[in-house]
Amino acid sequence: MNGPHGHGMTMAEKILARAGGLDHVVPGQIVEGNVDLAMMHEQGAQTVLPFHQMGAETVWDPDRVVIAIDHWVPASTEGAAILHRILRKFAAETHLPHFYDVGNHGICHQILAENGWVVPGDLAVGTDSHTNMLGAMGAVAAGIGPTEMAAVLALGQLWLKVPPTLQIRVRGRFGRGVTAKDLILRILGEVKTTGATYKAVEFTGPTIEALSMPERFTICNMTTEMGAKAGMVAPDETTFDYLRPIAKHSMHPLRSDADAAYERVIDIDVDGMPPMVACPYSPDNVRPLPDVVREHVKVDQVFLGSCTNARIEDLREGAAMMKGNKVAPGVRFIVSPASTKIYAQCLAEGIIEVFTNAGAVFTNSSCSACFGGNMGILAPDEVCASSSNRNFPGRMGAKEARIYLLSPAATVAAAIRGELTDPRDLM
Amino acid sequence: MKDVIEGRVWVLGADVDTDQIISGKHLTIIDPNELKKHVFEIALPEFATEAREGDIIVADENFACGSSREHAPQAMRAIGVGAVVADSFARIFYRNAINLGIPTIEARGVRKIFEKGDTARIEMRAGRITNLRTGSYVTFPPLPPHLLELLEAGGLVEKVRTELARRKAAAGAA
Numbered sequence: 001m002n003g004p005h006g007h008g009m010t011m012a013e014k015i016l017a018r019a020g021g022l023d024h025v026v027p028g029q030i031v032e033g034n035v036d037l038a039m040m041h042e043q044g045a046q047t048v049l050p051f052h053q054m055g056a057e058t059v060w061d062p063d064r065v066v067i068a069i070d071h072w073v074p075a076s077t078e079g080a081a082i083l084h085r086i087l088r089k090f091a092a093e094t095h096l097p098h099f100y101d102v103g104n105h106g107i108c109h110q111i112l113a114e115n116g117w118v119v120p121g122d123l124a125v126g127t128d129s130h131t132n133m134l135g136a137m138g139a140v141a142a143g144i145g146p147t148e149m150a151a152v153l154a155l156g157q158l159w160l161k162v163p164p165t166l167q168i169r170v171r172g173r174f175g176r177g178v179t180a181k182d183l184i185l186r187i188l189g190e191v192k193t194t195g196a197t198y199k200a201v202e203f204t205g206p207t208i209e210a211l212s213m214p215e216r217f218t219i220c221n222m223t224t225e226m227g228a229k230a231g232m233v234a235p236d237e238t239t240f241d242y243l244r245p246i247a248k249h250s251m252h253p254l255r256s257d258a259d260a261a262y263e264r265v266i267d268i269d270v271d272g273m274p275p276m277v278a279c280p281y282s283p284d285n286v287r288p289l290p291d292v293v294r295e296h297v298k299v300d301q302v303f304l305g306s307c308t309n310a311r312i313e314d315l316r317e318g319a320a321m322m323k324g325n326k327v328a329p330g331v332r333f334i335v336s337p338a339s340t341k342i343y344a345q346c347l348a349e350g351i352i353e354v355f356t357n358a359g360a361v362f363t364n365s366s367c368s369a370c371f372g373g374n375m376g377i378l379a380p381d382e383v384c385a386s387s388s389n390r391n392f393p394g395r396m397g398a399k400e401a402r403i404y405l406l407s408p409a410a411t412v413a414a415a416i417r418g419e420l421t422d423p424r425d426l427m
Numbered sequence: 428m429k430d431v432i433e434g435r436v437w438v439l440g441a442d443v444d445t446d447q448i449i450s451g452k453h454l455t456i457i458d459p460n461e462l463k464k465h466v467f468e469i470a471l472p473e474f475a476t477e478a479r480e481g482d483i484i485v486a487d488e489n490f491a492c493g494s495s496r497e498h499a500p501q502a503m504r505a506i507g508v509g510a511v512v513a514d515s516f517a518r519i520f521y522r523n524a525i526n527l528g529i530p531t532i533e534a535r536g537v538r539k540i541f542e543k544g545d546t547a548r549i550e551m552r553a554g555r556i557t558n559l560r561t562g563s564y565v566t567f568p569p570l571p572p573h574l575l576e577l578l579e580a581g582g583l584v585e586k587v588r589t590e591l592a593r594r595k596a597a598a599g600a601a
């Protein structure tokens with residue numbers, strides 16, 4: 001479909017046009033978009049006060065609202081317990097039925113994914129910056145703050161500036177021991193932390209089309225670290241197969257037109273690409289892992305978890321490497337599945353046993369060590385190898401602590417050897 | 428919102444993420460007056476005790492990148508920060524700050540013309556930020572009308588309150 005500018009639209013433009021009830025939009029245009037799904041985690045507790053201050057009494061559509069607590073589950077401090085209580089009370093008062101509370105919990109983005117809350121064509125918003133992950137469904141999914149969420153709950157709408165789209169075309173095959181995480185780290189190294197600020201990032205090309213949904217979640221998740229408003233993959237049979245049994249509402253698959261206008265196109269070839277690592281203190285400080293391994297970086301803690309990389313596929317791969325090995329002396333290895341459902345799968349498949357017998361701590365599902373506010377806190381100058389998404393100063397505790405971001409396989413390799421290790425050496 | 432904002436300047440570097448503004452260990456605090464004691468604990472530890480109402484934050488690229496935590500602008504508002512200016516912002520912080528009614532201005536090159544303790548003068552509609560000590564200035568595209576409206580209303584709470592009241596009145600009249 002050609003618009004007034006003589007070219008087609010990108011997927012992000014089409015989704016925002018649909019959300020705004022418009023036939024055509026162009027980058028820079030402000031759209032009042034109808035929200036298909038609104039998600040809150042503990043930060044939603046700060047939504048309650050502005051919601052009442054706005055004079056709102058009812059939520060626009062309780063079946064489009066999900067609450068999933070994840071940062072402190074079960075509550076690890078009195079403060080967290082109060083946040084949880086505020087949310088439970090608010091959910092009861094405003095009749096919000098979709099509350100993933102302790103026992104049925106998980107990291108909010110994983111809860112949305114595995115329960116089919118976001119589907120192709122959706123405009124989804126959440127009170128967490130990594131809401132971008134759900135763009136893997138072929139949706140525009142963006143993080144917002146709690147005051148903005150109060151407005152969304154009251155009105156079912158929010159304003160968005162239509163973003164220009166950055167297209168990242170990926171070709172080639174991953175070598176052994178190289179994963180979607182290595183790909184997104186490499187892209188971060190090129191695009192940098194501001195390279196996609198306010199933009200939509202659309203991943204295309206044969207390598208992307210061949211990725212599973214969990215792999216697509218990983219790459220879309222870390223578009224947040226590029227500053228992106230949305231990270232997305234066009235919906236295809238992989239998407240539909242994943243969602244068909246679980247979709248909570250009807251799909252409106254939208255794909256970029258062949259003549260859509262992209263602000264920038266980046267080509268990436270993964271043939272011959274080694275495992276990658278983001279070094280302190282920025283997710284864009286990316287180097288080939290083998291180069292860093294040569295520097296013998298000793299680790300104090302290893303974390304396999306977070307919304308980026310703690311799905312069953314990640315934990316299976318990690319357990320396969322861990323089996324028959326031990327966690328290196330002096331290393332603390334924390335493994336935290338992304339949801340209770342994944343925890344149960346790990347239990348059934350013997351994965352918990354493998355990690356526990358190797359000397360790891362297999363925890364209940366939560367954001368865990370990722371954000372430095374619950375468990376697995378780092379002391380000054382400690383070093384952590386982590387499958388999570390951020391390594392800015394102070395992210396996991398002391399500001400002098402050093403965090404290296406890696407694939408799940410590379411974190412397990414670091415846990416076994418006690419220093420950063422090329423996972424291919426252990427496969 | 429005042430059209431001309433003047434204040435004493437604090438400077439910050441590039442990529443100051445939200446962890447460095449309010450760190451993860453303080454995220455269960457929701458009282459802004461408590462939060463303000465911890466603002467910039469990692470990036471600028473003296474700020475919380477020395478900052479005065481009306482002070483202006485001038486940062487480099489990608490200010491407040493990282494998490495969606497509104498604790499960061501909440502704490503700045505509680506201190507009474509007069510404006511936040513940066514070469515560029517991360518998008519969620521930018522929205523959060525404007526939603527809370529904090530004048531938030533993206534101005535290329537602004538960090539370079541200020542040092543700590545200088546006085547900044549911001550002309551919102553003219554789109555100009557001047558260092559009153561040195562006389563140097565940078566210009567910026569004035570905020571789009573819908574954002575100026577939001578700031579003039581005092582933030583998103585006020586704007587939505589007006590909108591809901593309007594809808595209620597319209598429903599009552601119908």
